[in-house]
Amino acid sequence: MTHKIAILGASGYTGAELVRIIATHPTMEIVALSADRKAGMEMSDVYPHLRAYALPKLTTIDEIDFSQVDLAFAALPHGLSQALVRDLPRSVKVVDLGADFRLRDPAAYEKWYGQPHVAVELQKEAVYGLTEFYRDEIREARLVAGTGCNAATVQYALRPLIGQGLIDLDRIICDLKNGISGAGRSLKENMLFAERWTNVEGYAQGGKHRHLGEFDQEFSALAGRKVEIVFTPHLVPASRGILADCYVEGDPKAIHAALARQYASEPFVTVLPYGQAPGMGHVTASNQCHIGVIADRKENRALVVSTLDNLTKGSSGQAVQNANLMLGEEETAGLMLAPVFP
Amino acid sequence: MTHKIAILGASGYTGAELVRIIATHPTMEIVALSADRKAGMEMSDVYPHLRAYALPKLTTIDEIDFSQVDLAFAALPHGLSQALVRDLPRSVKVVDLGADFRLRDPAAYEKWYGQPHVAVELQKEAVYGLTEFYRDEIREARLVAGTGCNAATVQYALRPLIGQGLIDLDRIICDLKNGISGAGRSLKENMLFAERWTNVEGYAQGGKHRHLGEFDQEFSALAGRKVEIVFTPHLVPASRGILADCYVEGDPKAIHAALARQYASEPFVTVLPYGQAPGMGHVTASNQCHIGVIADRKENRALVVSTLDNLTKGSSGQAVQNANLMLGEEETAGLMLAPVFP
Amino acid sequence: MTHKIAILGASGYTGAELVRIIATHPTMEIVALSADRKAGMEMSDVYPHLRAYALPKLTTIDEIDFSQVDLAFAALPHGLSQALVRDLPRSVKVVDLGADFRLRDPAAYEKWYGQPHVAVELQKEAVYGLTEFYRDEIREARLVAGTGCNAATVQYALRPLIGQGLIDLDRIICDLKNGISGAGRSLKENMLFAERWTNVEGYAQGGKHRHLGEFDQEFSALAGRKVEIVFTPHLVPASRGILADCYVEGDPKAIHAALARQYASEPFVTVLPYGQAPGMGHVTASNQCHIGVIADRKENRALVVSTLDNLTKGSSGQAVQNANLMLGEEETAGLMLAPVFP
Amino acid sequence: MTHKIAILGASGYTGAELVRIIATHPTMEIVALSADRKAGMEMSDVYPHLRAYALPKLTTIDEIDFSQVDLAFAALPHGLSQALVRDLPRSVKVVDLGADFRLRDPAAYEKWYGQPHVAVELQKEAVYGLTEFYRDEIREARLVAGTGCNAATVQYALRPLIGQGLIDLDRIICDLKNGISGAGRSLKENMLFAERWTNVEGYAQGGKHRHLGEFDQEFSALAGRKVEIVFTPHLVPASRGILADCYVEGDPKAIHAALARQYASEPFVTVLPYGQAPGMGHVTASNQCHIGVIADRKENRALVVSTLDNLTKGSSGQAVQNANLMLGEEETAGLMLAPVFP
Incomplete structure (x- = not known):
């Protein structure tokens, strides 16, 4: 049919x-x-x-x-x-x-x-x-x-961790690298090719981006208390893709285990082996999200990296x-x- | 099965x-x-x-x-x-x-x-x-x-014209713009990102490219006489795609008509309306070839533009x-x- | 002072x-x-x-x-x-x-x-x-x-040849690859980063580009007769630079000699050794113009390649x-x- | 002389x-x-x-x-x-x-x-x-x-803050976006144009990058105690430039004031007005370093962004x-x- x-x-x-x-x-x-x-x-x-x-x-x-x-x-x-x-x-x-x-x-x-x-x-x-x-x-x-496309990228990385109480809720820092198609097709001077081609630049830093409304709603509901993340998107000279580096405090192995368990049977979310991180170019034009977890040399610190194609x-x-x-x-x-x- | x-x-x-x-x-x-x-x-x-x-x-x-x-x-x-x-x-x-x-x-x-x-x-x-x-x-x-990927791009543009005697066989000039994936994954200094990113550069100019063997074979067979084209490929800062500008002498409308007729029922080759030319980014990651014909201000001169994704x-x-x-x-x-x- | x-x-x-x-x-x-x-x-x-x-x-x-x-x-x-x-x-x-x-x-x-x-x-x-x-x-x-920036690029390649009667005036074909800064900072949908990044595309083909007014004026004056070149600019995913491939009919060695002589003491125009062609990325942000001449396998055909930074x-x-x-x-x-x- | x-x-x-x-x-x-x-x-x-x-x-x-x-x-x-x-x-x-x-x-x-x-x-x-x-x-x-080029970028942002005791020394997170020329001209598969062009990817995450030796040496000397930062460099599709986002805990206004004071008469280091952040494309091919400070919506959190051209x-x-x-x-x-x- x-x-x-x-x-x-x-x-x-x-x-x-x-x-x-x-x-x-x-x-x-x-x-x-x-x-x-x-x-x-x-x-x-x-x-x-x-x-x-x-x-x-x-x-x-x-x-x-x-x-x-x-x-x-x-x-x-x-x-x-x-x-x-x-x-x-x-x-x-x-x-x-x-x-x-x-x-x-x-x-x-x-x-x-x-x-x-x-x-x-x-x-x-x-x-x-x-x-x-x-x-x-x-x-x-x-x-x-x-x-939101940013909201999706970060939530795949963090929802299981917040929901299961695995990370410090007051110290979540998310630094995103965003392909420029996310800005859409409307005419803005700072979206011209020559402006962006050699330029990496953050925007809406410090808590001004509208996708924070989604993060606040979803993460606070999951945690049962107010959760506010630090969130910085950046325009990089690429068309498609978002790569989110989420810096969290918690046990890296427990974090990896929770993510691997959560997405074990999901067709579109793949968790990489412990210690590996994905690249933004590895999901282009697909409905895939790749997630990796890397332990820091500092104890109880982990980097959770999540990537997907913003348009897909x-x-x-x-x-x-x-x-x-x-x-x-x-x-x-x-x-x-x-x-x-x- | x-x-x-x-x-x-x-x-x-x-x-x-x-x-x-x-x-x-x-x-x-x-x-x-x-x-x-x-x-x-x-x-x-x-x-x-x-x-x-x-x-x-x-x-x-x-x-x-x-x-x-x-x-x-x-x-x-x-x-x-x-x-x-x-x-x-x-x-x-x-x-x-x-x-x-x-x-x-x-x-x-x-x-x-x-x-x-x-x-x-x-x-x-x-x-x-x-x-x-x-x-x-x-x-x-x-x-x-x-x-060859170049050979395919140019032949879609020229075979019907050579086969039907519509263009001067001694004055065919093909100028190609090539995505860099065509060079493959082998290690060469001039294929490093930093070398190619701001650099447009021809190579194998003047009749040295191996794909000329294919052109000579196919075009000479079609024409029933020796045909040698002028052919210049260029590396452009893109990963996929070939755009071929073929400068020929012949009647632009007859050329367009011949191409439109040839590919009318082909699923993968599309001829644009007369006077329009395709862009390399419009066939990326597809099995499509787009072809356009534009008349020059000089009489009996036409530009035939053909594009496809070299990897597809x-x-x-x-x-x-x-x-x-x-x-x-x-x-x-x-x-x-x-x-x-x- | x-x-x-x-x-x-x-x-x-x-x-x-x-x-x-x-x-x-x-x-x-x-x-x-x-x-x-x-x-x-x-x-x-x-x-x-x-x-x-x-x-x-x-x-x-x-x-x-x-x-x-x-x-x-x-x-x-x-x-x-x-x-x-x-x-x-x-x-x-x-x-x-x-x-x-x-x-x-x-x-x-x-x-x-x-x-x-x-x-x-x-x-x-x-x-x-x-x-x-x-x-x-x-x-x-x-x-x-x-x-005009295109006009400069092509004239450095062709003026001595036209002025000295070294090439067929009715068969000059110039195919240009243009960095996108040439379009300026005004807002046009087709100049957005995402539109141009993976896309190589010609424009104003067939004799419609305004720089032809300059070519016609200068080349006709030099030749003492009407000269009209075939001219196709292309947008390539780069910010600065123009690379012009000029296909001409004439003796490649005489062409190279004329250019070498013309620019021998010029501080900003460099003629490469015979048989070499320049790359667009080799003059970025400088006041240099590099020119090369390559003979074709077909007799009496030459490719003259000229490059400069359009903004400089x-x-x-x-x-x-x-x-x-x-x-x-x-x-x-x-x-x-x-x-x-x- | x-x-x-x-x-x-x-x-x-x-x-x-x-x-x-x-x-x-x-x-x-x-x-x-x-x-x-x-x-x-x-x-x-x-x-x-x-x-x-x-x-x-x-x-x-x-x-x-x-x-x-x-x-x-x-x-x-x-x-x-x-x-x-x-x-x-x-x-x-x-x-x-x-x-x-x-x-x-x-x-x-x-x-x-x-x-x-x-x-x-x-x-x-x-x-x-x-x-x-x-x-x-x-x-x-x-x-x-x-x-090191990363070491310079981050130290310009952090030295005055560490030296003057303005930030929490145990919670410094530096996320860098790096142009690819930093990898040099040696032949590596992952530095080929096609590999990097659409790909943003971290490397040496979690405390493995050699520049950490410099950070540890310099920051610990400044602080009079052991300081270890969290540091993640990323390859972005650009040739030159490093943009460092440094997430710190401290008073944003005091941080900005300290940086502005430090570099007030430096010819090559410019501190932007409070609340503005620099772009990587704004220092290309120059000996300039631009630094900005932005307050987060969360109290006592600041983002210090520093950028320079890695080769210059x-x-x-x-x-x-x-x-x-x-x-x-x-x-x-x-x-x-x-x-x-x-």
């Missing part, structure tokens, strides 16, 4: 990545692609790499007949999904790739995003889309909120993984694409 | 690319991976990006039980395939990704490769692996010789495409992977 | 490059920096790499007291220099880095730039800034028109070289900076 | 960088360049970017007449300087860019480098080359030991800075080269 899929916001990078994945998905068929400002164009004019694939023309969202849609992926700029999803027919399942439904607490949403939420009821209903930890709820959900496991691949569950398909359907290297 | 596959020379980039493609191939199963100097290692130690996939350990070629192999891909350094293929059981079909069987004429082989061929009989038997032009022979072949359509993807035919499978099986962008 | 320098349009890449060069120039002092939309900001806010240098704050052009300025560099968007230079006091010497005064013929200007010239008298007065060929006129000039020898370095002459300084003053590699 | 300079080990990247800097140095003249395996070659064959500069041919060290040399830079592989410097005439001043004389304690040397030191007397005599902190000793020294301020620029002092020149002579951006 084929599921009819709409992609709302198909002209951004996560939209294009959804198309790439679904192009070889066995049971999904794209019936609508929307992009408000580029409505009327062919997808191949916006993304020439998709030229060989038969795809619907881009339309406005209003032009879509949602009675013919089983599931919609919303890959819209932050803030636009709330009203949109509220107004969709309840028969349409939704995976939102943006930030609109990640935070369950309206006050937290307003704090981090600077405006009140306009669909508070949906905010409560939405299931957080970190599949490996919310699998059962996702299977039953009508609305799933995809995680961090966003569009994760979205398809969740959609598979929501539609009753194999969780891995269409997602076993091997990483591209070199 | 599943076909049992051996990859000989699995530790090079084309070997790894074969594994990547076959990882999601519906009817191929890898039963053996050889790499003489790395025998005994796990593939994931040589290529950590393949860590999540269950693969046989690397062995020497001698350790492989070829009675259990339906088809072998030989991804060996140039010169090593000849004796090897000669000594394999005839029951094993072979796709050779190296240069050993590309040239039918022993004298031409010796001229371009500097040594006599040691399996002259096989050299005659081998079918040239440019699928779209040798499809019927490939279907019946026991041994297929994969083309230029090598390992092409090899799987040929193997599909040799094994009686759909030509496109496992090869519809969409390009990765950005 | 110190010369007082104004840089108009200091917030673009060529403006910043002028500051970089003048920072160690022995006799130039920057007294004014203008940037209309960023007026009021510190240069170090716009370009943090200049943070350690004492520089005037950015102002509007109107705020500059030109009675205190000996020479102004105009690094403005195309079209803005004409009226500006017309209205400057005649006591201020001007080096214009834009396209406004490159073409001597008003009709040619209007054809390539789509609008009539508003300072036709100045257009006649302006001296074309290819120093090695217009040195004497530049020494006497009040207004020098910097060349192709623009701001050239501008300082011309300013040195206009101010009576050593031509090489401040310009012997060695290329940066790796 | 001109100082006669020899560069021993001129074929490595730091050797070439010395040549680049000295090319515009007002009072240094290169009289000898050695490179044992490339002796007899022209420097321009080894480094074509230096083609326009008149340089001595490469020789073996034995061929150098040291009676004609005022100062030698030793840019040799680790371990080779010890015997060499021991055997040089005492009239020759030496700046060693390698690791041989960085550690004062023979036991520490043997621990980190795995072999006993063969010139223990010189090891004691050598002055540690972090100019801003050892200026007076360097002025009088005959032998200066250049610091981290190695060859530092070496020239020290040589200037040893030769009685202005410390800044030849070193005011502005950073190259973009």
